[in-house]
Amino acid sequence: MEAFQWQQARSPAEAAALVTQTTAEAMLTLQDTPIAQQAILVKAGGVDMLDLMKEGLVNPLRLVDVSWLAELQGISRGSDGSLRIGALTTLAQIAADPGLRQSHAALAQAAAMSASPQIRNRATLGGNLLQRPRCWYLRSAAHHCLRKGGGHCFA
Ligand SMILES: Cc1cc2nc3c(=O)[nH]c(=O)nc-3n(C[C@H](O)[C@H](O)[C@H](O)COP(=O)(O)OP(=O)(O)OC[C@H]3O[C@@H](n4cnc5c(N)ncnc54)[C@H](O)[C@@H]3O)c2cc1C
Numbered sequence: 001m002e003a004f005q006w007q008q009a010r011s012p013a014e015a016a017a018l019v020t021q022t023t024a025e026a027m028l029t030l031q032d033t034p035i036a037q038q039a040i041l042v043k044a045g046g047v048d049m050l051d052l053m054k055e056g057l058v059n060p061l062r063l064v065d066v067s068w069l070a071e072l073q074g075i076s077r078g079s080d081g082s083l084r085i086g087a088l089t090t091l092a093q094i095a096a097d098p099g100l101r102q103s104h105a106a107l108a109q110a111a112a113m114s115a116s117p118q119i120r121n122r123a124t125l126g127g128n129l130l131q132r133p134r135c136w137y138l139r140s141a142a143h144h145c146l147r148k149g150g151g152h153c154f155a
Pocket residue numbers: 022023024041042043044045046047048049050066072087088113114115116119122123124125126127128129130131132
């Protein structure tokens with residue numbers, strides 16, 4: 001893994017202003033090019049992001065850590081019965097929430113059955129929805145596939 005800078009975001013607005021592109025966009029550029037090495041990307045739990053970095057699939061200049069932002073955490077209900085799940089809510093919190101287990105049993109069960117206890121304690125809902133596809137070719141540095149700006153889908 002290449003060296004990178006680390007910055008703790010103090011608010012969602014600051015994080016949004018700092019970040020230069022999405023991880024999907026960063027992966028479209030060959031990782032040894034200067035433009036790829038200027039990327040400033042969001043990191044939540046870091047489960048997927050650090051995997052991508054260790055495999056050399058993204059090589060950001062800086063990670064903006066949002067994992068401490070209170071505004072993006074927790075599960076709450078509005079007076080009209082609407083449900084809000086913050087992007088930083090972990091899969092373990094979703095799996096264990098008594099209200100969700102009652103009202104959204106499929107979601108709670110899916111969270112409970114994903115990955116392993118260690119990963120569920122770290123992995124966030126936002127990161128889960130935004131993780132890159134679990135395609136062998138996409139995650140192989142040796143294959144410059146369609147989703148990485150290549151001309152061919154090996155799958
Ligand atoms: C061994 C293993 C088993 C797994 N099993 C399962 C499984 O059974 N089912 C399943 O669904 N998943 C599974 N996963 C995937 C795992 O759930 C995700 O990697 C995890 O949820 C990512 O969350 P994170 O907070 O760590 O995201 P990060 O790694 O921090 O980020 C992932 C992506 O989301 C973006 N991102 C994260 N948060 C935000 C935000 N708030 N705003 C904007 N962008 C954001 C990041 O920029 C990055 O592109 C598994 C992973 C591993 C390693």
